Each structure stands twice: as C-alpha cells, then as structure tokens.
Amino acid sequence: MVAALKNPGMPRAGLGFLIGGLFGFGLVVALRAVSGLEIFQTEATGYPHVIVPGITAPIGFLIGLGCFDYWFRWASGAPTIPDDHSQHGAYSWKDYFKFNTDHKVIGIQYVVTTFCFFMIGGLLAMLMRAELAQPGTQIVDPGVFNSLFSTHAAIMIFLFIVPVFAGLANYVLPLMIGAPDMAFPRLNALSFWMLPMAGVLFMASFLAPGGAFDAGWTGYAPLSTGAPLGQSFFNLGVQFAGASSVATALNFLVTIVTMRAPGMNFWRMPLLVWANLSTSLLVVGATPFIAGAQFMVLMDRAIGTNFFQAAAGGDVISYQHIFWFYSHPAVYIMMLPGFGIVSEVISTHARKTIFGYRLMAIALLGIVILAFAVWAHHMFVSGMFAWLRVPMMITTLLIAVPTGIKIFSWLGTLFDSKLHIESTSMLFALGFLVTFVIGGISGVMLGMIPLDIHVSDTYFVVAHIHFVLFGGSVFTIFCGFYHWFPKMTGRMYDERLGRIHFWMTLVGMLGTFIPMHWIGMEGMPRRVADYAAQFGNWNLVITIFSFILGVAQLIFVYNMVVSWRFGPKAGDNPWRAKTIEWLVSSPPPVFNFDEIPRVVGGPYEFGVPGARHAIMHDGDGATVSGPEPAVAGAASGGGGGEGGGS
Amino acid sequence: MESASIAVGSAHAHEHHGPPEAHSSSKIDRQTLGILLFIVSEAMLFGAFFASYFFLREVSNPTDVWPPDGFELPKAIAGVNTAILISSSFTIHWALEGARKGNREAMKMGLAMTWLLGATFLFIQINEYVHLGFSARDGAFGSIFYGLTGLHGAHVFVGLLLLSFANIRAWRGHFGTKAEDHLGVEVPGIYWHFVDVMWIIVYVTVYIL
Ligand code: HEM
Numbered sequence A: 001m002v003a004a005l006k007n008p009g010m011p012r013a014g015l016g017f018l019i020g021g022l023f024g025f026g027l028v029v030a031l032r033a034v035s036g037l038e039i040f041q042t043e044a045t046g047y048p049h050v051i052v053p054g055i056t057a058p059i060g061f062l063i064g065l066g067c068f069d070y071w072f073r074w075a076s077g078a079p080t081i082p083d084d085h086s087q088h089g090a091y092s093w094k095d096y097f098k099f100n101t102d103h104k105v106i107g108i109q110y111v112v113t114t115f116c117f118f119m120i121g122g123l124l125a126m127l128m129r130a131e132l133a134q135p136g137t138q139i140v141d142p143g144v145f146n147s148l149f150s151t152h153a154a155i156m157i158f159l160f161i162v163p164v165f166a167g168l169a170n171y172v173l174p175l176m177i178g179a180p181d182m183a184f185p186r187l188n189a190l191s192f193w194m195l196p197m198a199g200v201l202f203m204a205s206f207l208a209p210g211g212a213f214d215a216g217w218t219g220y221a222p223l224s225t226g227a228p229l230g231q232s233f234f235n236l237g238v239q240f241a242g243a244s245s246v247a248t249a250l251n252f253l254v255t256i257v258t259m260r261a262p263g264m265n266f267w268r269m270p271l272l273v274w275a276n277l278s279t280s281l282l283v284v285g286a287t288p289f290i291a292g293a294q295f296m297v298l299m300d301r302a303i304g305t306n307f308f309q310a311a312a313g314g315d316v317i318s319y320q321h322i323f324w325f326y327s328h329p330a331v332y333i334m335m336l337p338g339f340g341i342v343s344e345v346i347s348t349h350a351r352k353t354i355f356g357y358r359l360m361a362i363a364l365l366g367i368v369i370l371a372f373a374v375w376a377h378h379m380f381v382s383g384m385f386a387w388l389r390v391p392m393m394i395t396t397l398l399i400a401v402p403t404g405i406k407i408f409s410w411l412g413t414l415f416d417s418k419l420h421i422e423s424t425s426m427l428f429a430l431g432f433l434v435t436f437v438i439g440g441i442s443g444v445m446l447g448m449i450p451l452d453i454h455v456s457d458t459y460f461v462v463a464h465i466h467f468v469l470f471g472g473s474v475f476t477i478f479c480g481f482y483h484w485f486p487k488m489t490g491r492m493y494d495e496r497l498g499r500i501h502f503w504m505t506l507v508g509m510l511g512t513f514i515p516m517h518w519i520g521m522e523g524m525p526r527r528v529a530d531y532a533a534q535f536g537n538w539n540l541v542i543t544i545f546s547f548i549l550g551v552a553q554l555i556f557v558y559n560m561v562v563s564w565r566f567g568p569k570a571g572d573n574p575w576r577a578k579t580i581e582w583l584v585s586s587p588p589p590v591f592n593f594d595e596i597p598r599v600v601g602g603p604y605e606f607g608v609p610g611a612r613h614a615i616m617h618d619g620d621g622a623t624v625s626g627p628e629p630a631v632a633g634a635a636s637g638g639g640g641g642e643g644g645g646s
Numbered sequence B: 001m002e003s004a005s006i007a008v009g010s011a012h013a014h015e016h017h018g019p020p021e022a023h024s025s026s027k028i029d030r031q032t033l034g035i036l037l038f039i040v041s042e043a044m045l046f047g048a049f050f051a052s053y054f055f056l057r058e059v060s061n062p063t064d065v066w067p068p069d070g071f072e073l074p075k076a077i078a079g080v081n082t083a084i085l086i087s088s089s090f091t092i093h094w095a096l097e098g099a100r101k102g103n104r105e106a107m108k109m110g111l112a113m114t115w116l117l118g119a120t121f122l123f124i125q126i127n128e129y130v131h132l133g134f135s136a137r138d139g140a141f142g143s144i145f146y147g148l149t150g151l152h153g154a155h156v157f158v159g160l161l162l163l164s165f166a167n168i169r170a171w172r173g174h175f176g177t178k179a180e181d182h183l184g185v186e187v188p189g190i191y192w193h194f195v196d197v198m199w200i201i202v203y204v205t206v207y208i209l
C-alpha cells in the first residue's frame, strides 16, 4: 500500500489529485484570510476556492502519475540515469493506465480514450434529438438543453476529433518515417494525460451550481462572462486540452524534421506525414489564441477584469475575433489529418499512385496559410468592421481552391483503378468524398455574405458543420481505424460487420443532416430546445435517422472489441501497402525497428515493377551497421520517385 | 527537455535491448527546435493579448486619451527595469559562451547573475503593481495593463524556474563543452532571450506608445 503510494502510478495519482485540490483550496482560504477578505465566496465573486483547485488538482494528478519525475530529478541537479526503458511498451493491459513513453502505447491510449468521449458526446446528442423529436418541451427544459449542446460540442471537438487524430498519428507517424519513437517521449505521455484532465473538468461542470456550461462551444462573451460557475470549468478544460494539443504538435514537428529515416526527403514522405506537418503548424500558430481568449473570460469572471465588459470600456466583439482566429484554423486542424488518412487509404486500396503527389502536399500548405486569413467569415452578422466582410468573403472562397485540388486528386487516383471496395476503410474513404464535397459546397455558400446573413444561426449552419465534421472528419477517423486496426492489434476485424456499420452510418448521417439544410433555409434557429410546429415533421425524421446513426456505432464497438480479442491473425501487411509501418510485424516490435530502415523511393509506387519504398535490412542477414555512404546521396538526390502528375 | 536520451542505446547488456538510434535528418537538434517552436506558440499567446489591447484602445475607446485620465504609469522606473532585463540577456550570453568554451566560472557566474537580474526585475515589477494605485478591475486600461504585464511576468517566472534548474546543475558540476552536453544552458538561454525581447515590445506598447 505504502509502496503503491510512493511509486508513480494510479494510486499515487489519486493521492496527488487530492493533495493538489486541498493545496489549491487551502491557498485561496489562506490568501483571503491574510488579506482580510471574506473566506468563502458567493457567485458575485467568481468562486476562486473552486477554480484554483480546478487547476491544482489535475496538476497534482499528473505529478502523482509520474509525468514529472524525470524532470524533477533533472531540476534538482541529480545525475541523469541512463534510460532502462521500463516505461516503454505495454506488456499487460495495466501498462495502458500508466505513464508510458512508447508512442504506440500512447497512440492506443489516445484512440481508446477519445473514442469514449465520442460515445459520451454521442449520448448527449441523442438526448438532444429525443427532446427535439417534437415541438414543445418534453424531456429536458431549455436551460438543460443549452448545457447539452454546449457540452456535446465541446467534448466532440476538444476531446474527440482534435485528439483522436493526434492518437492515430502518434501510432503510425513515427513508424512511417522510420523513427524509433517520437522526439520527446515523456512530453508525449504528458500530452496524453492532460486530455483526461480536460474531460474530468468538462464533466465536473455538470455538478456545478447552475448546471454545466451553456454558452455553446464558442463561449461568446458576454454570454460566457455572465454565466454560472460551470462556464469556468469550460475555460479551464480548454486550457488543458489546448496545452495537450500544442505539446503534441510541437512533438510531431520536431519528429518529422529531425528523425526521418535516411533517404526520406520531404518529397518521399507519405501524405499522412505531410498532413500532420501542416496540422501541427496550425496548432502551434493558432491554439494559443483560444488559450488567451479563455484566460480573459476566466479573469473577467473570476477577478472582475473588463476585457469584455462594454460598460467599463471593454470590447465584446474582440472575443469573437480572438476566438475565431483560433477556431477557424481549428476546423482545418480537424480536417487535414483526415485528408492524410484518406490519401493513404485511397492510394493503397485503389492500388494506384497518388495523382499529383506534390500538388497534394502544396495544397496542404496553401490551406495552412489561407486558414489564418478567413476567421471573420463567422462574424458577418456580429457588427464587426464593415470593411472586413468582403475581403473575408474572398479569402473564404479562395480556400475552396486547394480543397478542390485535393478532391480532384483523389478522384484522379481512383480513376481507372481496380477498386477494392470490400474493405470497409475504402468504403469510408469513398463515403467521405461524397459527404465532404456536400459540406464543402454548403461552406462556400456560407462564405457568401448575403446567403450567410439569411441563414446565420439557423440549422443550415448545423447542417454544414455536421457534413464537414461527421461526413468529413469522423468518416476519415473510421477510415483510419479500419485501415490500421490490423497493424495495431495484429488481428483482422469482421468486414461484414464493417460494411453494415458503414452503410448504416452513411444512411443515418445523410438522413440526419440533409433535412437540416431545408429547415435551416426556412428559418429554424439553431441552439433551441423548442421550435415552431411547422418544423415538427422534419425533426421527427431527423431524430429517427439520428438513432440509426447511434445504433450503428454500437456495431462498430462490438466489431472492434471482439476482433481485438478473437479476430483471425492479420499478418504484417494485409493491404499490401508500401509505407514503412506495414513493413514491420503486426503489432510492431516494442522498439519499432532493429535498425533504421533506408528509404529508396516514393511511398505509393503501386504497379511499378521493382519499385520499393524502403529497405528494412541492408543485405540479407549480414547486417551492415553504421551510417551507409550511399544514404547521403539518396537523401540529397531530390526525390526521384514520387507519384506522377505534379 | 533532455528526453532525447531515450534514443541512446541502453546501457543494459542483457536481452533487454533498446531502440536503434534515430537517424538525424536535420542539422538542428531536437531540443533547440522544440524550444523555438514553443516560443512561436508563446508569441501567439502574447498575440492574443495584443489583439485585445488593439481592440480596447483603438476600437472601444478611440477618442479617449490613452492611458485614460487617472492612470499614471511610472515610465522612468519601468525604463530602468527594462535596462535591468536587457542586461540579463548579455549575462546569459556570457554564461553560454563560458559553457561552450569550457570556462566553468564564467558559466556559473553568468547563470547566477542572470538569475539575480531576472529576480530583481520581477521584484521591481511587483513593487510597481503595489504602488500603481489602480487594479485590474479599473476600466479596460487596468485590465489590459495587468493582462499584458502579468502575462509577461508569468513568463519571467517560468524563465527564472528554468534558470534555477540550470544554476543548480551548473553549480553541482554538470554541463560540458560539447553542444549536446550543455543544452541545459542553451535552451533556457534561448527562452530567456525571448522573454527579454517580448518585454521590450510590451514596454514600448504599454508604457510609451
Ligand atoms: C470549403 C471549405 C469551407 C468553407 C468555405 C467554410 C465556410 C464556413 C462559413 C462561412 C461558416 C460560418 C457560418 C455561420 O456561422 O454563419 C462556417 C461555419 C463552420 N464551419 Fe465551415 N467551411 C468550410 C469547411 C469546413 C471544415 C472542413 C470544417 C471542419 C471540419 C468546418 C467547420 C465549421 C464549423 C464547426 C462551423 C460552425 C461554427 C459555429 O459553431 O458557429 N468548415 N464554415
């Protein structure tokens, strides 16, 4: 017992959580006593005795779990011990509940945790749909409904879509570029463990007096600055999720720049790597803005500053500018990794090289740059500077160009190929092409000022965001889950169940979100618990389809859990793909490679006789160790072998 | 920071073998690139507060005198404080040169002086807060003044923490002349330069303009 509390691990983390919480609480009480203020506070004063523990308790948990043990040792000046790799790799299920530095373990931790959040967010959505099945108020009152859509969106965005991509890439990206791990394995583990902390904070807000946060995932001031205590949990949770994603992005960037295998120059990187490079640039550049915005809201709420208090000279609209300066790039943070996944899957299952590989990579970078120049298209009706509207409309429409390039390149890849559509991941990739194009088109419509003014804050916007986030991001996430499931588990999932899952998801998704365009055009407002009777029929249809969508996900969970345990052995390379993660065993060895592979060609040369992407062992058997002279030449040789059409 | 050591083959000889050493595909080392990217994201965080500053000054209160009547800033004292912080950039540079050339005394003295200068800066800043006569609750100016200088103060604090670690290790005899052996001085040093440059921007914006 005592030993369990002394060594890093869950028991010590629990203890750390308690101590951290008590410390924060005591600190507030002591400081208030010293400065002669009332010790306990009321709503009017922002609850510091809840907010401060809301920061210190999660930090206590992380310390207890052992996230900082190495750094504490280092800081105290003790000699560094050579790594014995005892925190690397998972040998039993218990290792997944520890501070683990293996990128493959962290990848699975991410994927499973975020998928749990997906289920929670999904349940909240079903509750909303149940309420909306008929006009009037049946199940939840309007106040609770506000909390439902706010927590639903916050959980889905900050705890599912953004981090699940980080999880998938964590698993495959180091393998793909021939690296033994990420650049900063301990930071990587810390990034993961900050996520459950954000989750706990979001959920804890349901316990707060006044209910869970209810100002939407956008948390606009002054709605948020005047909201009850629950809103503060949103402000804090976003900080943890944001810190986690910045740290991961930094890790990806350093890994991609400094740890590529010999011969893997930039033009030989798989598109998934390119996609995560671009995404990470967006995260590093944009995420600090939401951190800043939430800090300011928290300070307005907790210590009475006036950033957004118009009466005291504050500026309300500045919140929206700062928020969207993050949150528009964020929609690409939620989409670019999916683009990467789809490129891998389409090329592999169509057995064709990517059409216009270089243009695909350049389009990604184009999106990164443009993404910072369109934020105010969310603010056409906010009363912001009138002169900013038209420039923002133009940049918004421009962003459809690189996006369109990607669509056409996938179509070009598919053109005249031998489709293997019995594989579920390919089905999801094809489904993604259809649904994402619809979402992109409604996006372009929204980018046009007159139309946007007409449908602002209606279900049309809800339809758009779900076509791009469900039909876009979630489809690519499933696409990636199915594609790499054999690699991660060493087993094969049931394709028949996978196909049922796909078709039910597609039908449920279309049935749920297509009608939303129509009722939105006719003026049904978003974020309401009750609505005019004329929308009743469509809402009933939507609710029915949304339950089909919900049930479909249970099939997925069943398929994954059972196949993980009992599925047939998958073999190392069931899809006969070329990229490096498929050239190691399934699941990959604890340290990924015995020796770093050597990259000799592009990643997608299907059907090119004799083409190879990477050589795993130099010579057969007799290993040539040490840096090979030929390698330097290959690295600087200006990528001979990438796909055609650029 | 020092996590790169994981890539170095394990010292254990028995069956428990370690990962192969990663191929280094860039001239820049991981820690330096990492801290530079971190600084980019930090600069963006300041960007959020500068954006707020812009809106509060130019959009919400465009015609008012700025700072509004009743808000006096001690420009001169803050100017001296600025000079103190800038000089610490030179001392950290001195420490780094010492580390590179194997001059341990210079390294230790440089680190210690940087730490003291940084602590002095923070002390004067807090003293200024106490005597300013307005708080973060006073108008938009109070909020953004404390927002920007406080955010910067927090960065000085973090920088001081990193420097404390570097000091402890330096005085306990760590750090060598090879580049990878004194990253523990180099990385906090880069961060400290960032804190200094950021202060110049904050000072000019908030106190002078
Ligand atoms: C061609 C590409 C796209 C264009 C032109 C576009 C345009 C727009 C516009 C103009 C709005 C504002 C609607 C309003 O509030 O009145 C909007 C909202 C939104 N878009 Fe897109 N979009 C595109 C792609 C995407 C993608 C890929 C995603 C995410 C994966 C996304 C996620 C969102 C979200 C979440 C909102 C709603 C934000 C809120 O809650 O108010 N969009 N989009």
Ligand SMILES: [Cu+2]
Residues within 6 Å of the ligand: A327, A328, A331, A374, A375, A377, A378
């Ligand atoms: Cu946008």
